[in-house]
Amino acid sequence: MAPNSVSEVVSLLSEHGDRAKMLAGGTDIIVQLREGLREADVVIDIKKIEDITSFHYCEENGLSLGAAVACYHLYEHPQLSQLYGALADSTHIIGGWQIQSRASVGGNLCNASPAADSIPSLIALNAEAVIAGPEGQRTVAVQDFCTGPGRNVLENNELLVAIQIPAQGGECGSAYERFIPRNEMDIAVVGVGSWIRLSDDGTIAESRISLGAVAATPLFAEEASASLVGKEPTEENFAAAGELAKKIATPISDMRGTDEYRTHLVGVLVKRTLTTAALRAQN
């Protein structure tokens, strides 16, 4: 089914409950349905809905990103890819080019994989999820959106409409990096998104660090983020933040890496993404 409005989707959802699944880019849901990992009686294609497939940026409110906007729009957009470096980094490495032509950031968020590439970037950028339901709209911070592997805060009769990301001043910079054994087409062993705002004197005014694939959900590394405030953007300080971030990592050992290795990578990637974010903020 391909409804034309958000309210139509909400009423379909109210009718079918968890037997209805949303189809945006389809790169996760089609595979999951095919392999029996998720089940559905009704698949609702939301790509005919203007609000969900469009995006707007303004200096006041920042970026409003429709839930079904495909990845390539972000990294191919000259202004947005500059402003939201972390999100451009993420969207450029989700699957290959073919996947990026279809997969959406909203879908990546709703799929709620602990290793999702865009979620640490959204958390670092302090994004909010805009959710529609029978009672109207509500917003939830992306850092609180995922509740477990493959699970999120959406009720059966709710859908993600858009993601709201705060405006970025010139003193801000962000970056996302993941570690994978190959160079593309892989699932993050660990992913880290970092965002930095610099003061006029070049010290760090504010920072947000987020970790992927080291817990049941992507994490906001609060203590590590706060530790940088007022500090110089140096490798030593970034490495120290990395050590703090490691404390909240509780990864599993699996085919992608051991818990020990993953925890170690948190330190490496926090340092590397902060370095890139700072460089981007300085330029």
Next chain:
Amino acid sequence: MSASKKVHVTTTINKEEIDFLCEPRHSLLEVLRDNLGLTGSKEGCNNGNCGACTVILNGRPVDSCLVLGVEVEGAEIETVEGIACSSKLHPVQECFLEGAALQCGICTPGFLVAAKALLDKDPNASEETIRFDLSGNLCRCAGYDKIVRAVQAAGQQMNAEA
């Protein structure tokens, strides 16, 4: 996904308007291959990890195994069968032949379609860009060397013909 009523879809494939009926669970790849006889698009993995089923959908390369047939209502699709202009091969096809950039040939259609999409965007794509943008296409025979060179050569030929 379970079976349900077939849906009528009208779409454009290789510049020709085409109607077909398909179940909602049928992928575009299944529709192309089983309903429409366009078997040039290949199934290597059926979950978006090999690129052998790549087609151009509304100007962008996609894995047709990750598109549902019902989604392409009103869309423009280009498959490997539509790359050549009437009897003349597209430069990327010619360069694959001249450069021996195929061995078993099963990944070749996907590579050709993705490479065409890339060269349409940027015929001067660097080796790095080619390797990045085509990393969603797996080849197991050729070791990629001759494929990269063929794509580069095709870009040059397209520039020369432009």
Next chain:
Amino acid sequence: MTTTQYRVIGSRPVRHDGADKVTGKAIYTADTKLPGMLAGFVLRSPHAHARVVSIDTSQAEAMPGVHAVITGADFPNVEDKVADLGEGSVNLSYLSSNCMAQQKVLYRGHAVAAVAATDVHIAEEAAKKIQVEYEVLESVTWVLDAMKEDAPLLHDDLVTDSMGAKAEQPSNVPVHLHFEKGDAAAAFEEADLIVEREFRTATVHQGYIEPHAVVADYNEDGRLRIWTATQGSFTCRQQTAEVLQIPLGNVLVTPCEIGGGFGGKITVYLEPTAALLSKKSGRPVRIAMTRADVFEASGPTPGSFMRVKLGAKSDGTITAGEAWLAYDAGAYPGGMIGPGCMCVFSCYDIEHAVVDGYDVCLNKPKTSAYRAPGATQVAFATEQLVDELAQKLGMCELEIREKNAVKEGSRRVDGPVYPPIGLLECLDALKQSDHWNTPLSGPNRGRGIAAGFWFGCGLKSSAACTVNSDGTINLLEGSTDIGGSRTSIAMQLAEVLGLEAEDINPQVGDTDTAGYTDVTGGSRVTFATGMAAYEAGRDLQQQMRTLAADLWDCSADDISVGEDGSFSAGGKTVGFKELAVELFAAGEHLVGRATVSPECPTNGFGAQIADVEVDPETGKVTVLRYTTIQDAGKAIHPSYVEGQLQGGTVQGIGWALNEEYFYQDDDTMANASFLDYRMPTMLDVPMIDTIIVETGNPDHPYGVRGVGETPIVPPPAALANAIYNATDTRMTELPMSPPKLWKAMQANQTSE
């Protein structure tokens, strides 16, 4: 080096099947559609080891759209009998139960039932309604565990055959091989330096992009027609007929275009199943594996445990070798341990050596050939130890290889004495190469080299060529073309007849039309089927001399055939085409034919150079530069020889760095997808430089040696040596994936 000037050989024509393959017109098995065709789906075991207590298919059979359901009970009882597959052999009762489990499932993915229905989705739904009751048994997937006395037994009646002597107690070890040369124990006593290490390698898959597929049509008259993705239509015919217990002549196998094989498409998996579904339903049936099926239920290549020891004199002469090798056979006997034993010291002239090898059954899919099967594992061990010897003796790693390289007259540990071979020439090409002579600099970087060997076999090939009225030729041969072999075979015919490659129209025939031809494997096609085409050309020339003698009113002996294929007599010279046209006009039409079965291996040697950079913080390896050198004997179509070198090398790089069957605690595979199996993408490798050495093979009219397999042998060793030179860390386990390398580097730093 060969110096003969050829017209066609050594040139680079566009392949004959090229246009079909770049336009999507080439027909692969899954593209085949027959009227009334049904889709098949195979139900597979979720357990690594279990007894099948009962199977209830009634719900599946009752589903609308379902036309046939079969289980192991529908397969005829096949007695123990060993069948020759050309390259390797198989016990037919094992083959049959590998196609469809009888009392026990021996690995996750083992087929237990199959359904044919009007649509693959219906077949899948129906298959999931089949009730299988399993009694789960203890399982084992690590080779050393499977060899233990108290290991769970896969086959109750299997006893070890140790060079002919049968053990009394059953075990998981069907075969123990033992080879000896000289007195290794004494030589180690006298050695100035001994190096010894244990090595482990993971199970890996060939990774062809086309999943196994088959179409079977069982006619009412008992005739079975099969269209399939196979490396050998004749062995496919034989296996299918034997498993189904029907006359060989009732089976027609048509090889479709094939999307890669690398040794993995020789054994039958789906053919008997599709045939039985077709017989039961009275309709043609197509079955295609899913990608997960391909990983879990086709034939990957063995994981291994190896303990290898080398002894040397202080001048660098390697005097003693010892190897103890245990390879996965998979669920059924018949792994790659034989070639493993023969290849472990195949590159070095070691006077005293002893090799023990064990084929070990465990709860993984039955292993099969993968490009130089069994050789890559042992090269990973030996080539690292050779480097270690050099390093400890203060020698250059190239010098120690030159000093000990096998040459004409060297005897391998398993017996054969080498004819003229090209390892020294490859090492010399390495020494002269731009890569070797360009210093590598920068932190965390290292360069490594390694040598490699594969036998290359001859086996049986046939060719027939029909001369058209315009003097062009239709060439019929039976070698499935996986990488351009139609053209390399046609070029040899063109060369002998004085034609152009384009004058030949090569076709791969089916088992009813082509003469008997063994598998496309063993690096043999361009060598042996090329030789058959050459001989068929010679046959034509003989016939034409006889016929022309009538026409020209002279004796056939008076007519000579030139190097350019022209016919001369009494001052008159005409080309092949001209004479063919003349003869046709005179009412003569011609078919040349030849069968060949060369017995000698073609002995392909190679050497490779790898430059890497290791990220010290993550253990990730970046391949910076790579050069693959190989003795091709004579390159018929250099582009496709380069392609073989590049493709094999990149497969070897994948094997070295990331590929592995990752087993979970319940002995099932965790990563049965392209996403998680991690074959190299385009972004993971650099350009692969190639150097083709041509030493000429005296056993082939144009000097061809097989080239397909050797290139996969050196990469893991070359990369391990490069990693050692970059990090001071010796990696003894494959894959050398980032977590493992990082861990090893940590341990290395701690121990320093």
